[in-house]
Amino acid sequence: MEWKDANGRALTDYPRPSVAVDVAVLTVHNDAVQALTVRHGDGMALPGTFLHPGETLADAAHRALGDKAGIGRVRIHQLRMFDDPDRDDRGWVVSMAHGATIPAAELPPNATVLPCDDPVVADLAFDHRHMVGLALADLRERYARRPDPDHLLGDSFTILELRRLYEIVFSRPLPKDSFRRHVIEGLVSTGETSSIGGGRPAETFRRCDLNELPRSAAALFTE
């Protein structure tokens, strides 16, 4: 027996919006946080698609990344739903904005990335520039809590590499000694060393199991 609501209307009687997903894929490249964009009509937009039956939003987001940008599985998280009824002149389309992060080296060679503060990003289709802003804020919040949670660096890295990354993500210089003391307890030494610079080889670290950073780290990064 078919379900009816309080007004006696079946579920299928209601007009329904198209549900889209868009993904702001961020990366760090050329000393800047950059966002992946794809061609869309005359301009650029974030990769996105419509939700298909049987899919979750994350499934659709992964499919969009594969189809429109040639990107495989990455961790994706919801940001928020953009739901202005007039946001898309093709019709009634609500879109869930998602964020993802990928090392620049894993991007397909033909990918277009733009610094988040690039004027072209401000000119993206729909409300996509707001999505980039949300994704960047979300990235910073997560990086303030854990050391490189999105694995922009590999499994192991030196503290200098980590600090350079954080200086880019938070757009500010970070003092080397304070930085070290703040992040070290979220890391565990590999026992190995790496000498990329000319001087004394640096210890390399992995993220440890409970790799939370102290609350004070957020203050160091953002104040």
Added chain:
Amino acid sequence: MEWKDANGRALTDYPRPSVAVDVAVLTVHNDAVQALTVRHGDGMALPGTFLHPGETLADAAHRALGDKAGIGRVRIHQLRMFDDPDRDDRGWVVSMAHGATIPAAELPPNATVLPCDDPVVADLAFDHRHMVGLALADLRERYARRPDPDHLLGDSFTILELRRLYEIVFSRPLPKDSFRRHVIEGLVSTGETSSIGGGRPAETFRRCDLNELPRSAAALFTE
């Protein structure tokens, strides 16, 4: 001319999910954070409805609160989308979870509220118990940043009233002197006093324009 996607399908050719909204309305009552629930079949659920054409999600959420719980306009914010294709056995329904907060005194007299840790909340329909958990976490985060941002207290209040509220929200006793020093800079004195307790009258305060709490306040509340 109608829009076609890369596969030559028009927007209207795609099967679309029903889009629902659900709202976890929290209040503080009987020394506990409680969630508003409404009857749903044999059990209880959060108030919710389907998104109508021309509406935003917030509009729909407000309509649901009015229709199902007799609640007028309150601030509502998105939590996240619940999108398991099988979450609703009536069909394909995705639902945006929302949070809202309302003073207990403004609830309609017949409203049912349940403490967030009540077993009945764990037994709510669909995934609604997760929504209550998200709403509570969100409430705490926002209360850690600003003094009573949801106006559970009135426009003016004493620091004791504020502290009692925070002790309930964060489920822990808070030292009166440290609490005062942490919150005072997010407040401005009204010049008036209030003597509800038997002793010396207490100064009353309003939230000030830039009413951010220091970062250390979050540590006091949550550590």
Added chain:
DNA sequence: CTAATAGTGTCTCTGAGACACTATTTG
């Protein structure tokens, strides 16, 4: 007066940031 609550002076101890020093490599 006592009881009750409001508000504050102050002590101590932690810990963050700054600086400078030591350590280990290459050339």
Added chain:
DNA sequence: CAAATAGTGTCTCAGAGACACTATTAG
């Protein structure tokens, strides 16, 4: 050796929490 980078000892200062004291009301 000098140069370069890694890592740490330590000083100082701010500030958080604890305690106790003063302040202001009711009865």
